[in-house]
Amino acid sequence: MKVLVTGGAGYIGRYAVKALLKRQHDVVVLDNLSTGSEEALIEGVPFYKGDIRNFKILNELFDRENIDVVLHFAAKLVVPESIEKPLDYYDNNVTGTNSLLKAMKLASVNKIVFSSTAAVYGLLDKKSISEEDITTPINPYGETKLVSEKMIQWCHSAYGLEYVIFRYFNVAGGNKVGFSPVNQTVLIPRILCAAKGLIDELLIFGNDYPTGDGTCIRDFVHVEDLVLAHILAAEKMFENNIQSGIFNLGSEKGFSVLKTFETAKKVTNVSIPYKIVERRQGDPINSVASSKKAQNILGWTPRYNDLEEIIKDAWKYYIV
Incomplete structure (x- = not known):
């Protein structure tokens, strides 16, 4: 086609x-x-x-x-x-x-x-x-x-x-060819920018949510x-x-912002600077997909189903 x-x-x-x-x-x-x-x-x-x-x-x-x-x-x-x-x-x-x-x-x-x-x-x-x-x-x-x-x-x-x-x-994950990672606003690229020293620190918006560690839950x-x-x-x-x-x-798996941060620290072996700040307007507490419809109708099976693996794949493009 x-x-x-x-x-x-x-x-x-x-x-x-x-x-x-x-x-x-x-x-x-x-x-x-x-x-x-x-x-x-x-x-x-x-x-x-x-x-x-x-x-x-x-x-x-x-x-x-x-x-x-x-x-x-x-x-x-x-x-x-x-x-x-x-x-x-x-x-x-x-x-x-x-x-x-x-x-x-x-x-x-x-x-x-x-x-x-x-x-x-x-x-x-x-x-x-x-x-x-x-x-x-x-x-x-x-x-x-x-x-x-x-x-x-x-x-x-x-x-x-x-x-x-x-x-x-x-x-x-993946390689954002021709893009400045500093301009990214989503979580994993921001964490890796802080690990690489491209930004001063990662800002974590709120740690008083009704979750296990107080931070929002996300699906990658x-x-x-x-x-x-x-x-x-x-x-x-x-x-x-x-x-x-x-x-x-989505992956149907939820990870807190802090869990994602800690996983990135493990992958990068870097003590990543961060700061807890006030909640950001408009952030949902839990955002995790049910992707069963795509799996059943499209026969879609995600190959990357582990947060550490996703971060490893993203990190390799920051260390060249």
Whole structure:
């Protein structure tokens, strides 16, 4: 099949391109390089430098390329930034997805795998979150992803668009080619930045939560496992062997922030500087996925199922 990867020069998109090529699929990349990097592009893969909000370039791409399935990763995704700049997030994430869906409809491309987020669940405090649980996002990032999900679902009802929506929990591991790890806001890269001395210390936001050690509980999924789920979904869609739906992607294992920190200390053999500070607004206490739906329907089996292994894989790219 021929797959368009939007955001294909980004962290997850690059891994998706590599995995698709390994499985002998044809790939086209669209990226505006606002956060992606030319270093992440793979030689021989057609690349269109452009924005998903640019209807003209989308039409040109779909006219030239016989696309079967779209993997849509292109988005803004930093929660604190979304709170500071909500209009930017609505413009990029919602308007961009709307533009992409319009161009797909015009080109009669009717299969999409959409990159969403566990942030759509908001402050839902459960030991295990399923796809049927209530969605009440508490920041513009989560809200724009949920709006995009609903837009895709309405297009399914109106035009027969086939879709798979993946709600990620915490993506970790791998090599972020062309990216500055200092600019990362998620937990494991921040811990490793502190271990490497790229930042002064790790900030742990609150240690008075009703958990075993007082810190929040998180679920980590390796980027290669995440990408595998996307490809399995795209292949099943291409073969008309799956019904449209929403799937969580996580390890189904919860680790506290302090446990993650202690595991990183063990892996790196570094006394990592840290400081406990006040709780951060909008942090759920427990955020752990039920991924049984993806396992049962897609046949998805994560290869990385151990926190120490995930951190080891990430750390090796910090010590070169």
